[in-house]
Amino acid sequence: MRCPFCSNEDSQVKDSRPTEDNTAIRRRRICDQCGSRFTTFERIQLRDLIVLKNNGQKEIFDRDKMFRAISLALRKRTVDQDKIEKIVNAIVRKLENSGETEIKSSLIGEYIMDALSHLDQVAYVRFASVYKNFREAKDFEDFLDNLEDK
Numbered sequence: 001m002r003c004p005f006c007s008n009e010d011s012q013v014k015d016s017r018p019t020e021d022n023t024a025i026r027r028r029r030i031c032d033q034c035g036s037r038f039t040t041f042e043r044i045q046l047r048d049l050i051v052l053k054n055n056g057q058k059e060i061f062d063r064d065k066m067f068r069a070i071s072l073a074l075r076k077r078t079v080d081q082d083k084i085e086k087i088v089n090a091i092v093r094k095l096e097n098s099g100e101t102e103i104k105s106s107l108i109g110e111y112i113m114d115a116l117s118h119l120d121q122v123a124y125v126r127f128a129s130v131y132k133n134f135r136e137a138k139d140f141e142d143f144l145d146n147l148e149d150k
Contacts, residue, residue, distance in 0.1 A: 006031060020082060051105050063088060070088065
């Protein structure tokens with residue numbers, strides 16, 4: 001594993017343990033060259049997923065990008081990072097179990113919105129404002145009215 005500090009190719013694993021939800025192995029490493037310590041995660045990947053963007057482009061699914069999007073929606077909210085990790089893991093499992101290799105970005109967005117709606121209403125509205133491309137205050141009002149109706 002390449003050291004993120006000095007780019008040395010060799011490192012030693014000092015500690016390995018499963019994550020809380022048993023979906024990954026957490027490895028604590030030390031660089032042989034500079035002595036820096038860092039953590040890596042090993043996850044099962046059933047298949048390579050391709051995301052079909054709304055503009056027709058395709059890109060490789062990036063789990064970390066989804067984690068960052070959810071974290072941004074939950075910024076300054078009292079939600080534990082482990083809960084975000086569980087949401088991401090659940091969505092990735094859904095996508096992998098669907099049997100499809102090409103997934104529409106809109107489906108991923110819907111899965112995220114569904115998870116956030118059950119976790120934190122403020123984060124749900126924040127994510128929706130970007131995902132649904134709100135342009136003015138009226139868009140927020142309409143969305144909140146629909147939310148109240150449900």
